[in-house]
Amino acid sequence: MATTLPSEPQVLSPFETVAELERTYLVQNYSRYPLLLHRGKGCYVYDLEGNRYLDLISGIGVNSLGYAHPRITKVIRQQAGLLLHTSNLYYHEYQGRLAERLAKISGLNRSFFCNSGAEAMEGALKMIRAHGNAISPEKNGIVSLENSFHGRTLGALSITGQPKYRKDFEPLVPGARFVPRNDIAALESAVNGNTAGIVLEFIQGEGGVLPISEEFARAARALADRHNCLLVFDEIQCGVGRPGAYFAYQLLDPVLLPDIVLAAKPMACGIPLGVIVGNEKAAAAIKPGMHGSTYGGGPLACRVALEFFDILDDLLPSINAVGQYFRMRLTDLMRTFSFIREVRGPGLMIGVEIAFPGKQLVLDGIKEGLLFNCTHDTVLRFLPPYILTERDVDRAIAILARLFKNARPPE
Numbered sequence: 001m002a003t004t005l006p007s008e009p010q011v012l013s014p015f016e017t018v019a020e021l022e023r024t025y026l027v028q029n030y031s032r033y034p035l036l037l038h039r040g041k042g043c044y045v046y047d048l049e050g051n052r053y054l055d056l057i058s059g060i061g062v063n064s065l066g067y068a069h070p071r072i073t074k075v076i077r078q079q080a081g082l083l084l085h086t087s088n089l090y091y092h093e094y095q096g097r098l099a100e101r102l103a104k105i106s107g108l109n110r111s112f113f114c115n116s117g118a119e120a121m122e123g124a125l126k127m128i129r130a131h132g133n134a135i136s137p138e139k140n141g142i143v144s145l146e147n148s149f150h151g152r153t154l155g156a157l158s159i160t161g162q163p164k165y166r167k168d169f170e171p172l173v174p175g176a177r178f179v180p181r182n183d184i185a186a187l188e189s190a191v192n193g194n195t196a197g198i199v200l201e202f203i204q205g206e207g208g209v210l211p212i213s214e215e216f217a218r219a220a221r222a223l224a225d226r227h228n229c230l231l232v233f234d235e236i237q238c239g240v241g242r243p244g245a246y247f248a249y250q251l252l253d254p255v256l257l258p259d260i261v262l263a264a265k266p267m268a269c270g271i272p273l274g275v276i277v278g279n280e281k282a283a284a285a286i287k288p289g290m291h292g293s294t295y296g297g298g299p300l301a302c303r304v305a306l307e308f309f310d311i312l313d314d315l316l317p318s319i320n321a322v323g324q325y326f327r328m329r330l331t332d333l334m335r336t337f338s339f340i341r342e343v344r345g346p347g348l349m350i351g352v353e354i355a356f357p358g359k360q361l362v363l364d365g366i367k368e369g370l371l372f373n374c375t376h377d378t379v380l381r382f383l384p385p386y387i388l389t390e391r392d393v394d395r396a397i398a399i400l401a402r403l404f405k406n407a408r409p410p411e
Helices: 014-025 070-080 095-106 117-135 154-158 163-169 184-190 214-227 299-336 359-368 390-406
Strands: 037-041 044-047 052-055 110-114 141-145 176-179 195-201 230-234 260-263 274-278 340-344 350-354 373-375 379-382
Touching: 052 390, 070 299, 095 110, 095 274, 095 299, 110 117, 117 141, 117 154, 117 195, 117 230, 117 260, 117 274, 154 163, 176 184, 184 214, 195 214, 214 230, 299 340, 299 350, 299 390, 359 373, 359 390
Parallel strands: 141 176, 141 195, 195 230, 230 260
Antiparallel strands: 037 044, 044 052, 110 274, 260 274, 340 350, 350 379, 373 379
């Protein structure tokens, strides 16, 4: 009788072990790329085997000073030994100082701190509704843009103008109207006396790195003034240094101020922090007890953000110069590869629109040691750390040239 030998136990690699744990125990809502990151330094991240990757997506725009920045690391270590959390029942040293800093750089007056961009958007929606309700029960409409993206919560989804994000969660919060980007006539038709707020991404990020025009922005400001509604600029992805200015609306001359600007991603270099910065009119809509956040504006996040702004002051010229160089090199590639349709975006927020879906290019880029992503199916999105150098750009362009040369666009 034949003897069946016991099979050898399967030995999983470190990557496979992590992936299997996640498949077993996590909600399966993420489609992760096949890469296990272990550490980072500067603009580069490393996997467990020590392979190096130039990171041009930086945690979707979060790791604004790259990885292991010495000044940020020092501040985190110091504050971790002092005080991590207080709640907003008490004062700490850094929240007021950060709010003062934001007032000076934004031109607005008052800040509310939270943990994320979506939370900032939720707070802004409450400001809008409270402002409108104080005038009239019917004044509750919100106008946003088609192709916009404002976050994953039910409120943020309600004003997100992409059906693919909304359809599984409907019915959403009522009252939203969507107009095409830069269509002033449609905006004028949508905004009326019952409009409580106009919410615009100054540069649509998830929608493909698409800016609104100066004329459209100024029309929105005029309509908000005429109908006594709040103008909100969502700069969660496109603000806080990313466009080569503190905020994208400051690229206009003269500067056009919103009633509210929202920020989050790059502000605390990887520690969760979001903010609503508003003028007195917007801030007055929220009375004591109407809104709050347990973790928002804690001492660690605020102290790191203060250090970040000290560093950012000196980085803005480099963000503009290196961003311009990056776009120039990408435009050179466009002359070689006919499937590149457009290179766009200010500062270090860059989109490269191509003629076919870009997911495979992203996967091939990982194999070549370059990290970026693709949004809106056909827009390669680059949100590199603000410390990116022209030498890093040259390395990225060399890899992209190889990727594009080997790309197989559909016939």
